[in-house]
Amino acid sequence: xxxxxxxxxxxxxxxxxxxxxxxxxxxxxxxxxxxxxxxxxxxxxxxxxxxxxxxxxxxxxxxxxxxxxxxxxxxxxxxxxxxxxxxxxxxxxxxxxxxxxxxxxxxxxxxxxxxxxxxxxxxxxxxxxxxxxxxxxxxxxxxxxxxxxxxxxxxxxxxxxxxxxxxxxxxxxxxxxxxxxxxxxxxxxxxxxxxxxxxxxxxxxxxxxxxxxxxxxxxxxxxxxxxxxxxxxxxxxxxxxxxxxxxxxxxxxxxxxxxxxxxxxxxxxxxxxxxxxxxxxxxxxxxxxxxxxxxxxxxxxxxxxxxxxxxxxxxxxxxxxxxxxxxxxxxxxxxxxxxxxxxxxxxxxxxxxxxxxxxxxxxxxxxxxxxxxxxxxxxxxxxxxxxxxxxxxxxxxxxxxxxxxxxxxxxxxxxxxxxxxxxxxxxxxxxxxxxxxxxxxxxxxxxxxxxxxxxxxxxxxxxxxxxxxxxxxxxxxxxxxxxxxxxxxxxxxxxxxxxxxxxxxxxxxxxxxxxxxxxxxxxxxxxxxxxxxxxxxxxxxxxxxxxxxxxxxxxxxxxxxxxxxxxxxxxxxxxxxxxxxxxxxxxxxxxxxxxxxxxxxxxxxxxxxxxxxxxxxxxxxxxxxxxxxxxxxxxxxxxxxxxxxxxxxxx
Numbered sequence: 188x189x190x191x192x193x194x195x196x197x198x199x200x201x202x203x204x205x206x207x208x209x210x211x212x213x214x215x216x217x218x219x220x221x222x223x224x225x226x227x228x229x230x231x232x233x234x235x236x237x238x239x240x241x242x243x244x245x246x247x248x249x250x251x252x253x254x255x256x257x258x259x260x261x262x263x264x265x266x267x268x269x270x271x272x273x274x275x276x277x278x279x280x281x282x283x284x285x286x287x288x289x290x291x292x293x294x295x296x297x298x299x300x301x302x303x304x305x306x307x308x309x310x311x312x313x314x315x316x317x318x319x320x321x322x323x324x325x326x327x328x329x330x331x332x333x334x335x336x337x338x339x340x341x342x343x344x345x346x347x348x349x350x351x352x353x354x355x356x357x358x359x360x361x362x363x364x365x366x367x368x369x370x371x372x373x374x375x376x377x378x379x380x381x382x383x384x385x386x387x388x389x390x391x392x393x394x395x396x397x398x399x400x401x402x403x404x405x406x407x408x409x410x411x412x413x414x415x416x417x418x419x420x421x422x423x424x425x426x427x428x429x430x431x432x433x434x435x436x437x438x439x440x441x442x443x444x445x446x447x448x449x450x451x452x453x454x455x456x457x458x459x460x461x462x463x464x465x466x467x468x469x470x471x472x473x474x475x476x477x478x479x480x481x482x483x484x485x486x487x488x489x490x491x492x493x494x495x496x497x498x499x500x501x502x503x504x505x506x507x508x509x510x511x512x513x514x515x516x517x518x519x520x521x522x523x524x525x526x527x528x529x530x531x532x533x534x535x536x537x538x539x540x541x542x543x544x545x546x547x548x549x550x551x552x553x554x555x556x557x558x559x560x561x562x563x564x565x566x567x568x569x570x571x572x573x574x575x576x577x578x579x580x581x582x583x584x585x586x587x588x589x590x591x592x593x594x595x596x597x598x599x600x601x602x603x604x605x606x607x608x609x610x611x612x613x614x615x616x617x618x619x620x621x622x623x624x625x626x627x628x629x630x631x632x633x634x635x636x637x638x639x640x641x642x643x644x645x646x647x648x649x650x651x652x653x654x655x656x657x658x659x660x661x662x663x664x665x666x667x668x669x670x671x672x673x674x675x676x677x678x679x680x681x682x683x684x685x686x687x688x689x690x691x692x693x694x695x696x697x698x699x700x701x702x703x704x705x706x707x708x709x710x711x712x713x714x715x716x717x718x719x720x721x722x723x724x725x726x727x728x729x730x731x732x733x734x735x736x737x738x739x740x741x742x743x744x745x746x747x748x749x750x751x752x753x754x755x756x757x758x759x760x761x762x763x764x765x766x767x768x769x770x771x772x773x774x775x776x777x778x779x780x781x782x783x784x785x786x787x788x789x790x791x792x793x794x795x796x797x798x799x800x801x802x803x804x805x806x807x808x809x810x811x812x813x814x815x816x817x818x819x820x821x822x823x824x825x826x827x828x829x830x831x832x833x834x835x836x837x838x
Contacts, residue, residue, distance in 0.1 A: 250288070250572060251810040252794045254311060254320040255474060255490065258338035258349040258447075259481030262490050264288060264814070267309055267795075269322035269334040270300035277351050277428075279480055279487050280507040280554055282395050284372045289493060289577050290569040291377035299372070299426075301334055301357050304365040304415065311796065317451035318473055319444065320796075323360065330362025332418060341446035349481050352427035354440050357418065364418045368410045372399065376565040376579065385411055388436075391429060398429035404436045459525040461831030467790055468827050470797035471820040472524055475517050478817050483539070484532035485554040486514035489801065489813035493570060493577040496802045496812045497760040503570065505578045506801075506813040508560060510551045511537065511591045512638060513817055515598035520821040522601050523828055527608060534599045534616075541619055547626055548595070550588035550640070551581055560584045586636040587645075592627035593654030593661075596620050597719075600661045603668050617665055617674075624662045624678060631655035631685045632704070638712055642754045646703035649693040650712035653721050656685040660720070686721070699731040702749065709739050710749040711765035714772040718825075724775040733772045740765075743805035744788075760802035760811050763789075767822025774829045786826050799823070 253264045253272070263285070264273035274285040283289070287297040305326040313320055319337040335356045340349045357366070374381040374394040381392040381399075389402040390411055403410050405422040423436040432439060451473065460468050479486045489506035496502040514533055521529045539556055540548065549558050562580040570577050599620055603612035631652045634645035659682035666675035692704035702710035713732050716722050722729045740747045745761035746769050766789055773782035792808050793799055799819035801812025 251494075251800055251814055252796075253288075253798070253814065254313070254322075254336075254796045255477060255798065255815055256318055256320050256337050256353070257477040257490075258318075258340035258352075259347070259477070259479060260349045261338060261351050261353070262477055263336070263338070263353055264490065265320055265322070265336055267311055267322070268300060268306075269309075269311075269324065269336070270298050271336070271353070272298050273491060274353065275507070276394065276399065277397055278482070278554060279490065282374060282376060284374065284392075284394060284399060286373055286377045286568060288491070289377070289571055290573050291373055292567055292569055293373060293377060293380070296371040296380060297373045297377055299355075299368075299370045301332070302367040302369055303330075303332060304367075305330075313470070313796065314448060315452070316455040316469060316473075317448050318477060319448060319451070324364075326362070326364060328362060330364040331360040332364045332366065333358050333360050335444070337444065337447055339443040339447050341443070341450040343446075347481065350427060352425065354443055355424040355426070356421060356440055356444075357424075358421040359418045365415055366418050367413050367415045368405065368422075368424075369413050370401065370410055376567055376577070378565075378567040389432075399426065400429045401426045402432045402436055454526070457525065459523070461828050462834045462837050463831040464790070464827045467793075467797060468524070468824055471823045472521065472526065474798060474815050474820050475521060475817055475824075476526070476529065478517070478815075479529055479532065480509075480554040481532075483554055483556065484534075484536035485509040485552070486517050486529070486533055486817065487554065488513045488818070489816050491813045492579060493568075493575070494800065494811065494813045495571060495574050496758075497804070498811070499574055500755065500759075501576065502755055503574070503576055503578055504813070505560075505562070505581050506816075508551050508553055508581055509536070510583075511548065511598070512550075512588070512594040515594035516821045517817050518598040520824040522605075524824065527601070527605060530598065530602060531608065531610070534602060537595050537599070538616070538619055541622055548591050548623070549584045550586050550591055550636075551583045558584065582642070583636075583640050586640060586642075587630075587633075588638065588640065589627070589630040589633060589635040589651040590638055590648075590654035592623040592630070593657035595623045596627075596658040596661045597654075600665060603665045612665070614669055614671065617662075617669055617671070620662060620665070621674075624658045624681070627655035627658035628681050628685070632688060637703075639710070639748055644754075646706065647692070648703050648712075649689060649700060650702070650710070650715070652685060652689050652693065652704070653716060653719060656682055656689065656721060657719055659685060689721075694728055697731070697735075698728055699735045700728060708749065708751050709736055711736060711740060711746055711762065711768055712748075714765070714768040717775050718771060724777075729772075730776050733769075733776055736769065736772075745803065745805040759804075761805050763792075763799055763801060763803055763812075763816065763819040764822040767819070767826045770822075770826040771829050774826075779830065782826075783830055786830055789823070789826075 252267055256263050263271050265271050271285045272288040275281040275283045285298050291297045303324045303326050306324050307327045308325040311322045322334040325331045338353055372392050381394050384391045389400055392399045402425045408414050409416050423440045425436055455469055486509055487507050488510050492505035493503040518530045518533050560580040562578055562582045565577045565579055568577040634647050635651050637648040638650055659678045663675050663678035693700055695701050700713045702708050717724050717729050740750055746765040747758050748762040748765050770782045770785045792803055798815045800810040800814040801816040803810055
């Protein structure tokens, strides 16, 4: 690795075309603010939330005001003070060596932070167009410091270098900052403090899955024993596998930082972004890229487990796995931005699964192709804000969700017609996908748990049936592109039969679609029927559906995924992506001004770094659910593209 000089890091600039409310609440830089007590909120408790709601403000959750770093092998979540509060090893779904986000019962542990004596203010942002996070802390005596965090990712030796490694630099900016480095890992899902050893310039922690080595150029007692010291020069920390670092930590950090910045900025440079809301889309795209596991191509739904969907609910799930449905939406979003390599890697993952599971696909898989994900509770973690249970694994693998076959075909479709690809889809790949089509055709009118993964009831869900139609429809298109006319005719006939069944059984007497065959209720997935090309935007049945969803599923200004009580009662938070679906649907039926206003409102709900979780509280705007949620970031990208002015109109 080439040695370089000191690398200046700039925060992202605010460059959106319109100076809107969302731009004003923007996300790229977290402004300096008074220090909040750990775990607290600027509006703490119910009274604070009501006060914020009365003022039309979001009541910010300190806990999910988090930044994300990663490199395709590991990721980490970092709070406003620069505390690493979530980091799993050796991969996305591993044991969280830093797990303070889920409140370890063991006490003050499960994190790595930099404690500045007399801290009074902080700001945080990403280095321009990258996954490099910069945190700046200020003390009452005027001293200031900067923390730079990232996971190395760059091209080296003809491949992508993405080790199980986090890099951290702490450097003084002004005055004489006095700090403590508090490195307090746990293992066994927060059950115990790992045994440790040390050498002249490193610490080693014996975790359950591996040995973690931390190499530093700080005096070792300062890191090992958390001794306070005067920060009069840069300190560098390399946290990763039990491998000797063969160069000075400072040299390694600077070279890796430069190469990682260049990687991300080049990746962003070639994105095909909309003219408006550029920063929001770029941040969403980088976040989606960070959710793809480089080793297999799997795309996880989120980086966390068990952040509840709402306060004090048992709806706590492990999202560190790959749902073909969610992943397909991620691939579509990145494809729209011309980031097609994610599609190629994901299709490789799916084809590996199709060879493995000849009897049909499961709704969710592990990132290493696991098709069984037994669910257990980890009692040594009290949960997010103490709201357990904390779950590992996900029982959804046992369910029948018939939409997944269409999701797989949809994710792969572009590879058969995109001439930019080095290895486009061929007849062999098509034959593999036909397995999904056969399964979809056999299941389109069969009951399933649906995309909302209902645990207590089944039905013939309209969305699942439409996705079975998608599988057959897209296979017909692919066969046409490959000049396989008999197969194109075969799949077109099957698609037409499914479409006729949906139109017969899933349209209410009042002229709108319903969530299940012969049913009366609605759900937000019906908003997708136009974008999936099942109906035209001006189809009266779709227009009526959009109107009815807005009337029946809206609570306190936000869209619920469904209103009918499920296994755990009636939903109380809004599933974030449903609001973006509503925005797209409004735009499609010609209500663009209304759609833009909705979109701006949703942008204002992002955390200060531009990220979204799974759910939001309609009354307070607080973020809930696993984080960062790929679904939500996908929704942002699609909505921005649907609403943005064309480049030619602003240049």
